[in-house]
Amino acid sequence: MFRKVNAVILLVSNMKRSTKFYRDTLGMELRRESKDWTEFTMKGTVLAIHPARTKVKASKSMLVGFTFSDLETVCKELKKKRVKFYKKLTDEPFGKHAIIQDPDGHLISLAEITPKDELTQAMFYYGFAPK
Numbered sequence: 509m510f511r512k513v514n515a516v517i518l519l520v521s522n523m524k525r526s527t528k529f530y531r532d533t534l535g536m537e538l539r540r541e542s543k544d545w546t547e548f549t550m551k552g553t554v555l556a557i558h559p560a561r562t563k564v565k566a567s568k569s570m571l572v573g574f575t576f577s578d579l580e581t582v583c584k585e586l587k588k589k590r591v592k593f594y595k596k597l598t599d600e601p602f603g604k605h606a607i608i609q610d611p612d613g614h615l616i617s618l619a620e621i622t623p624k625d626e627l628t629q630a631m632f633y634y635g636f637a638p639k
Contacts, residue, residue: 515547516572518614519560525611526557533589534616550574566613579604579620 520526527546530536536548536555547556555572576582583597583606594615595607604620 515554515556517556517558518572518610518612519564520557520610520612520614521560521564522611523557523559529611530555530557533586533591564612566609566615568615571607571615571617573617573619575619575621577620579606579618582618 518526523543523546527538527541530548531538536550539547539549539554541547543559545556545558547554549555580597583593586608587593592609593606594609595605597604597606602619603622606618608616608618610616
């Protein structure tokens with residue numbers, strides 16, 4: 509039936525603002541851009557944005573997640589860029605974790621998984637859900 513998750517698609521209120529955020533602020537590689545569809549890639553993962561037809565209401569029940577090897581440095585850079593943090597950088601049983609928000613309030617999980625847990629991260633990926 510399903511082979512794999514092909515892309516994460518976010519509905520956004522302003523394509524230009526969101527493109528700038530994901531490309532310039534988060535450093536994602538721009539793969540394809542049009543007025544109705546923009547794709548970014550990062551090591552094989554596709555994140556796409558599409559204009560919302562109605563007012564965007566960001567959900568706190570779904571997060572887009574990325575992993576990093578030096579999350580502390582990443583968080584310092586994001587703070588300099590005035591990115592809004594939903595959850596500040598904290599130590600968790602699986603490693604380090606923070607949650608930021610994009611311009612529409614979509615939650616983005618940032619994690620640094622300790623090497624011993626990298627292959628079993630799903631088991632240890634708890635305790636970070638928004639409240």
